[in-house]
Amino acid sequence: MNNKLSRVILLLLIVLSVISINACTKNPSPSKETPAVEESLVLATTTSTQDSGLLDILIPAFEKEYNTEVKVIAVGSGQAMEMGKKGDADALLVHSPAAEDQFMAEGWGKVRKDVMYNQFLIVGPKADPAGISGMTDAVAALKKLADTNSKFISRADKSGTHSKELSIWKAAEVTPAGSWYIESGQGMGDTLMMAIEINAYTLTDEATFLSFKNKASSLHVVVQGDKLLFNPYGAIAVSPEKYPNIRFKAAEAFVNFISEGEGQAIIHAFGKKKYGKNLFTPVNYRP
């Protein structure tokens, strides 16, 4: 009888070990002559760069050139910068300019470069109950949403999009509160899903919206084109001074890679085929 139990355990052990032996055959990492950097780095980034698929193209190109492995953690910009402060991320790719400036001023980051931009959009149901469709003034549009008590979903998660939203409310001199103002506390994709389900308005970055629209969205762009809705992305190499284990060389190489030459060309080309326009505009692209 005891044999049976041990046989089960033995069987499970064998299965496990066979699986783990297989797992040790790693994905091939190509090699090439370029300045030597650490063999891996952790990139904390906003979800829009991953969810849009940009990083699936950008990261392999960088890995190939520098023969280093990039571990991408997609979270909100706020959490990404918090990971930088804790020393858990070596490089950041975020879109929260004011918070980035503060991050640099406090000495958490060593190098920061502008990478690309697109725009934020105010999206909402087709019926447009608040009647803001076609407005080009984001401040006036949000004010009208508040005046008409139209449902609006806030990310409320300290992401780049959330801090942009708060800055618009501030400009509108409105403190959003009430049953129409819904704080989801979730990522952009989840928030868009929620907006679809309950026919609400929300503020979204262009890249996530376009890549989401193809799949499941009945939302429409109601406000765009205000220069307040400008959405710049920056790359930061976290300073090695506070945590000597930071893989600074690799992080710096990554920041340079995406803000120059090949990285910029990849960003420029990304999304044209699938969405008819590029999802991000590189700041430093020369054909």
Next chain:
Amino acid sequence: MDIWHSIVEYKEEILTIVRLSLIVSGTATLFSTLIALPLGTIIGLKDFLGRRLILRIVYTLMALPPVLAGLIVYLIFSRSGPLGNLELLFTPTIMIIAQTLLVTPIITGLVVAAIAGKEGIIYDHALSLGANQMQAYFTVIKEARTNIIASIMTGFGRAFAEVGAVMLVGGNIRYTTRVLTTSIVMETRQGNFAMGIALGLILLIISFAVSTLVLMNNDQFSKT
């Protein structure tokens, strides 16, 4: 159909994900069992000072939210935390640690329940027949094995299905720490609902296969 296309196209990657899910949750369950089986047996059989308190703690920890377990492990192994220089964050190893923390109380609690009831009689009986204490323990474990296996399977199910802890400490890194549950979250977030469902079905099928494997080798579960 579109979804079959995607599955075939990403076959290799999905296999990597499935493999990692099994390794992480399987190893975590194994470690948890190694801790929980002796611990649960002793708590179940022995009467000692503080036993009720320990039991209460164990049962409280059975309700430990995965994301809280993840956060605690994250803070300990963060570069700014006490064990930061081990550089374990965002590796499969730390995912195993987090899930072990999560699963050990569950298996312990269930093993206690499996043994505490009628098995005390068997323990006394074994002792009276001249078994030493070690032998008596093993006799009890042997007699309660059906319930113990069910406890271990419950623990494995919890580990295999949880997402909060592995998402936080593993980071859902492609090819490295992405497991079935974290990919489901990611696909959903991107609006790829069909892919999310497909991955969920894969998870359930594997769960079915694992339990079949286990039950096949234990005749006690069959009624005859």
